[in-house]
Amino acid sequence: MIFMSDKAAFEKLEMLGKNMLAQVKNDKSPTFETPLRSKSNVQFEEGLGYLRLGAKKEERTFLNVGQARTFMQTVSVANKTKKFVKEGLHTSIRGLYYQLKFSLGEDVDESLFEEQSESNVLVEDLEVALGVKREDLHLTTDRKGVVAGAMVVKDNFAGEETTIDCAKQGRSGWMIPSDVDNGMEFVEVEADYVLVVEKDALWQRLNEDRFWKKENCILVTPKGQASRGTRRLLRKLADHKLPIYVMTDCDAWGWYIYWTIKTGSMNLAYLGRDFSIPESRFLGVTMADIEKYDFLKKLTINAKQVDLKRAEEMLGYPWINRHKEWVEELKKVLKTKKKIEQDALQGERLTFVGEYVREKISKKQWLP
Amino acid sequence: MGDGIFSKFKEYSVAEFFKKNRQMLGFSGKVRSLTTIVHEYVTNSLDACGEAGIYPEIEVWVGEEGEDRYKVKVRDNGPGIPKTHIGKALGMMLAGTKFNRYAQQRGQQGIGATGCTMYALITTGKPIRVASSHEGKRIECEIGMDFKNNKPVITPISEGDAEAGKSGLEIEGVFGDVRHEKSAYGVYEYLRRTAIANPHAAIAYNSPDGERFVFPKSVDVLPEKPMEVKPHPLGISAHDLIEKARGSQNQRISAFLQEEFTRVSLNKVKELQEMVPEVDLGKKPSDMSWEDAERIVGGFGKVKWIAPATDSVVPIGTAQVEKSLNSIIGPEYIFVTSRSPKIYRGGIPFMVEAALAYNGKGANGEILRFANRAPLLFDAGGCSITQAIKGIDWKRYGVKNLEEEPLSIFVHFASVHVPYTSAGKQSISDEEEVVDEIKNAVMEAARGLYRHLSGKRREKETAGKRAAILRYVGQLSQDMSELGGVGSEGAKVKERLLKMVEERYSAGGAEEEEKEEAPEAEAEKGKGEKGGAKGGKKGEAGDGGKKADEAAEEEKEE
Known part of the structure; x- marks a missing residue:
């Protein structure tokens, strides 16, 4: 059963993929853009009454050797959570990490993810880039309260x-x-x-x-x-x-x-x-x-x-x-x-x- | 009886002198002595061919004849020596044709081929055997020496017509107290380096081990014949001045100076007289005392001179050096400098040619030193060339450890007057201008090397980047196509991405990177060459060398 917010998240994820595919089709390096989450980009507006991110953006592009791995990982996280949403199943960010911790190939001494800290930040990236909550991506957090x-x-x-x-x-x-x-x-x-x-x-x-x-x-x-x-x-x-x-x-x-x-x-x-x-x-x-x-x-x-x-x-x-x-x-x-x-x-x-x-x-x- | 003893003493004294001064004459150490013998014969061959305008073909044999005893044979295709001269050339002291000539020439060890004859006689008692084909005639004989009278002792063997169209000399001797060694001081290394500096020559070497090494001719250009030039006042010592004066036919020192030196005019002699009022420049040159000579040389230093012409300097040539190194070392990369002549001691023109050959057949970090096309094998530590090279911060040029890098460093010093450190003529003294110029030349070549190495490094980095990204293409294509809702297109996306990565990270591909600039030569920057006459040096810092050239140019027009 897909709920309203589920549907929105699903569509946002798919659109992210479609945009990237369109870039590739046009011989452009696929990119992922997300607002910068560093403190320098945190703003407080009196009219709103809460802290939010400013206009600074961070772009991640596959053909940049320094960003290639993170880019791939971002897409992997997006695709995996899209599956969670589709299947109607939930897991924690740790569960997500274990879903994505596998070798990139028999002859490659490298895993898609080595540390959970790598996937945690990418979840935050997706939340802010797509304007969704991790809960919408079927990622649960520890209950308290x-x-x-x-x-x-x-x-x-x-x-x-x-x-x-x-x-x-x-x-x-x-x-x-x-x-x-x-x-x-x-x-x-x-x-x-x-x-x-x-x-x-x-x-x-x-x-x-x-x-x-x-x-x-x-x-x-x-x-x-x-x-x-x-x-x-x-x-x-x-x-x-x-x-x-x-x-x-x-x-x-x-x-x-x-x-x-x-x-x-x-x-x-x-x-x-x-x-x-x-x-x-x-x-x-x-x-x-x-x-x-x-x-x-x-x-x-x-x-x-x-x-x-x-x-x-x-x-x-x-x-x-x-x-x-x-x-x-x-x-x-x-x-x-x-x-x-x-x-x-x-x-x-x-x-x-x-x-x-x-x-x-x-x-x-x-x-x- | 007493006479007999005395004459015997006299007879042996030359040999004794020779024995005692062996070191000075290049016959020190068994290995070095053997190399010196080969050097003397090969140098004579190269010079003889050069005079006759013939591309030298030289074949060298070294064979073991017993403990520390070797037979050396050298054959060339030169003009040969006429019968009338053969004894003088090989059996008489100080009979060399080069004596007292002021022109750029190979450094002769000691007393040349005659020294070898003497060495053979002293160490084995055997005369030299020589066969000369000259202008259609062939003569074969043995040459010994009458030490007492400094006269050759010729024992004819045969005489007749030479093989049609053939000329050349073949010398053979058996020498004791010598040793063959496969080292940086051995005959092989000497001949290899000789071949490098003489690419117009074909040299073959038959070693005692029965191996034959061939260094083929690699250029079709004969070296320019060195010009005889008059010395510049700033390039002469009191000793040389007095030697010259003794041989002068002039009536007055003033006339002698004008005739025997370049840049000395009547006005300059007047200037000089003002500097040295105590010397009578009107007296006969042959009456010049040691004191006079010292004063005149001192006075030379105070007069403002036009720098000497630098066209007496004959380099090997950039293209020739490059071809030669390619032929003999066969490097992956080569950089040869092309620099203008400079002047040291205010009056002696010289020129440095440097080259770096990377990843070739040479020994790691080898320094190939040459003076006037002759290899300098010995006394490396005390040589300006070595010092200049060691003084370079190689790390700045991408060379971590010179001794371990597959790098051959070639430095050729060309000058009418090479400032050797000793009579052994195996190293160049540390004249400031000379050291600076060698350093600048090598650094110039090193900048070329740096560009090459950083290019290679970039290529390697690019390949590394390509591989790093390619690893991710498979996973990304799959995830991206699934995320976009077209999981079936994974293969197509992968193909496109692979192509994009290959294009971006191909050698010389579209990837824009910062251009790395080779480090500047700080010594060269601003410091300028120390050329020009001494007078000009004080007031005009900067591009002294250039000024000297311009001055020389003006002089020509006058």
């Missing part, structure tokens, strides 16, 4: 259709799959907002409180940095007009998890809008909270050198330092050299976290 809340999903998978009610997943929640686009239908999204908490421990705490039920929200934890699947899910929920609120530790690393969700990251800028949620809001924990809640003052820990360095770097990012609130927060970190974990919110009583969130949302005490 859990959901609970008023959301019903129809999962069309392996020839079977399963309806998943995220409100009925008990203590474990629904684990966010690597692909939430293909064969995935959001039947009902009845919540008022989405709450993202950095840590699984806090998610479990709030889940036990049935916080999502009481608040009619969708409770998500990315378990650290958000996976591709989690980011896609949040994007889709934001597209359903749900406000996205994020809670992380009060340090530069935690905050950067928020910023990756919001604007994307430098390394993955090629993913662009599909993987960023500029609308998301930051609830906490903030340095201001430490001053506001007396009990937190005693629960701070000393910031490490790496925390301070990261904070300084973040102050330099234009998509962050354009918000004076964040500049203030980051400067406080540098000044006090303190940080605090989101778990500390349970310091006084376990149910405080819920109160904290409710208060922040009702009083609109969030950071952009």
